[in-house]
Amino acid sequence: MIATIAGLESRRLFRSAHTWVMAALLAALFGFLFLKQLESFLSLQSALAAQDHPIGLTGFMSVRYLEPLALAFTLVAPLFAMRSFSDEYRQQTFALWQSSPVSASSLVLGKFIGIFAALTLLILLCAGMLLIMKAFVDIDLPLLLSATLGLMLCTATCTACGVYFSTLTQHSLIAIVASIALLLFSWLLGSANFASLPIQFIRELSIPNHLRGFFQGYIQTRDIAFFLLATGLFLGLSIIKIDSMRHTGQ
Amino acid sequence: MAAVLDNTIETNNFALNADSLCRRLSESASVSDVTLQMRRGEVLGLLGLNGAGKTTTLRMLSGVLVPDSGSVSINGFSMHDQPLQARAQLGYLPDQPPVYDDLRVHEYLTLAGKIRGLRSNRLSLQQSLVTEQCMLGDVNQKRIGTLSKGYKQRVGLAQAMIHQPALLLLDEPSNGLDPQQLDSMRTLIATIAQTSAVILSTHLLSEAQAICNRVAIIHEGKLVTDQASDGENLEHIFQGAIR
Numbered sequence: 001m002i003a004t005i006a007g008l009e010s011r012r013l014f015r016s017a018h019t020w021v022m023a024a025l026l027a028a029l030f031g032f033l034f035l036k037q038l039e040s041f042l043s044l045q046s047a048l049a050a051q052d053h054p055i056g057l058t059g060f061m062s063v064r065y066l067e068p069l070a071l072a073f074t075l076v077a078p079l080f081a082m083r084s085f086s087d088e089y090r091q092q093t094f095a096l097w098q099s100s101p102v103s104a105s106s107l108v109l110g111k112f113i114g115i116f117a118a119l120t121l122l123i124l125l126c127a128g129m130l131l132i133m134k135a136f137v138d139i140d141l142p143l144l145l146s147a148t149l150g151l152m153l154c155t156a157t158c159t160a161c162g163v164y165f166s167t168l169t170q171h172s173l174i175a176i177v178a179s180i181a182l183l184l185f186s187w188l189l190g191s192a193n194f195a196s197l198p199i200q201f202i203r204e205l206s207i208p209n210h211l212r213g214f215f216q217g218y219i220q221t222r223d224i225a226f227f228l229l230a231t232g233l234f235l236g237l238s239i240i241k242i243d244s245m246r247h248t249g250q
Numbered sequence: 251m252a253a254v255l256d257n258t259i260e261t262n263n264f265a266l267n268a269d270s271l272c273r274r275l276s277e278s279a280s281v282s283d284v285t286l287q288m289r290r291g292e293v294l295g296l297l298g299l300n301g302a303g304k305t306t307t308l309r310m311l312s313g314v315l316v317p318d319s320g321s322v323s324i325n326g327f328s329m330h331d332q333p334l335q336a337r338a339q340l341g342y343l344p345d346q347p348p349v350y351d352d353l354r355v356h357e358y359l360t361l362a363g364k365i366r367g368l369r370s371n372r373l374s375l376q377q378s379l380v381t382e383q384c385m386l387g388d389v390n391q392k393r394i395g396t397l398s399k400g401y402k403q404r405v406g407l408a409q410a411m412i413h414q415p416a417l418l419l420l421d422e423p424s425n426g427l428d429p430q431q432l433d434s435m436r437t438l439i440a441t442i443a444q445t446s447a448v449i450l451s452t453h454l455l456s457e458a459q460a461i462c463n464r465v466a467i468i469h470e471g472k473l474v475t476d477q478a479s480d481g482e483n484l485e486h487i488f489q490g491a492i493r
Contacts, residue, residue: 012350092344097365098312098313100366101335101367246315249273
């Protein structure tokens with residue numbers, strides 16, 4: 001059942017013009033950033049090699065090319081997810097699911113997986129650009145895999161956040177503004193410098209703090225747990241919301 | 251899952267057994283103490299003025315809305331205790347057909363069949379059957395968004411009956427249909443009623459008189475009449491019930 005719903009969601013995404021427009025803009029961004037950072041690496045190559053801990057192409061591109069793309073995916077994931085439930089409410093197609101033998105968890109998971117699968121293709125595209133360099137130079141594959149995993153975990157959390165806000169309203173625009181506002185707040189927490197103890201704890205909710213290690217090749221259990229828990233939390237809240245609609249009638 | 255897929259008829263069961271359904275939506279809109287029992291072969295016309303509670307009743311019967319009190323069971327499966335099994339036994343066409351404009355008709359019907367547990371050969375068979383019954387062959391490859399309101403209504407009906415449900419709930423099914431399509435719809439409902447129980451809500455007394463062998467009248471949220479439709483003047487019954 002989940003696979004059927006995921007397939008439907010992916011298919012509908014790829015039939016939508018706005019998906020292709022966003023994908024084209026992202027691809028242009030990947031290309032521009034990739035070439036710009038590659039040029040920077042070539043101009044700094046001798047200085048980087050002279051350091052005590054020389055930085056190779058993969059290490060340089062991971063931090064200067066892939067890490068900024070995490071912010072791009074933070075903004076794009078809610079754009080992909082915004083229609084998941086909002087459109088169903090607005091076009092009154094939600095009754096199909098409510099009157100069918102489909103559980104709220106299957107519906108939410110199916111839609112999440114469908115959207116995430118589409119975004120995964122874009123992540124693989126941007127990581128693939130770096131992988132192409134393997135034909136010419138040595139690539140640090142474990143570092144590239146680590147960075148790709150970080151991008152995927154971050155995108156999964158942002159997608160789940162977008163799906164959750166989409167369950168709350170029939171207006172896609174409100175869903176996207178709310179989810180992007182929350183995610184950007186999480187990004188800003190990472191750069192804030194708070195002194196008091198409770199705020200220190202809040203900094204643990206910062207996405208970039210948990211993401212940085214992946215781009216430097218350090219995969220920590222606490223970072224993986226953060227993204228998995230955040231994704232699970234948003235999906236859980238979505239399931240509760242969908243279930244409660246039978247009671248509230250809205 | 252096996253139970254969900256099992257559409258076997260238990261002859262001792264009512265296709266629908268709704269007992270004392272109550273639901274309050276707002277100060278002005280509520281449904282109270284609606285009790286209905288139906289067997290396969292019955293076609294019940296749910297009549298009432300606008301805002302009487304017909305749609306709310308159908309939403310409770312379909313599992314879309316949970317009643318404040320009372321119970322619903324479909325073909326022996328309780329909507330409260332076995333919601334997935336119960337919903338597998340029913341088909342529901344709301345007043346606005348729940349169709350995706352960006353899907354083609356055959357894709358949408360495949361989806362409707364799959365989410366009701368149909369697979370491979372049975373799915374193809376049922377899809378061909380409802381496509382023929384609802385006269386969708388000409389538009390099978392077209393995107394639903396390009397179809398007329400009448401065709402969309404028929405696509406909505408096809409999704410509701412693709413899994414041969416024990417209970418078919420139709421909310422204003424004649425909306426958007428021209429006289430010829432209306433006639434075909436009546437014939438189709440008579441065919442469906444050979445294997446299912448059908449409830450259709452309508453405000454057209456002539457439609458109920460033509461299709462239904464039983465009528466129930468809802469007035470101000472209460473079921474005021476539930477009787478066989480035996481050719482008696484329905485207008486007379488209706489006026490008497492809502493007086």
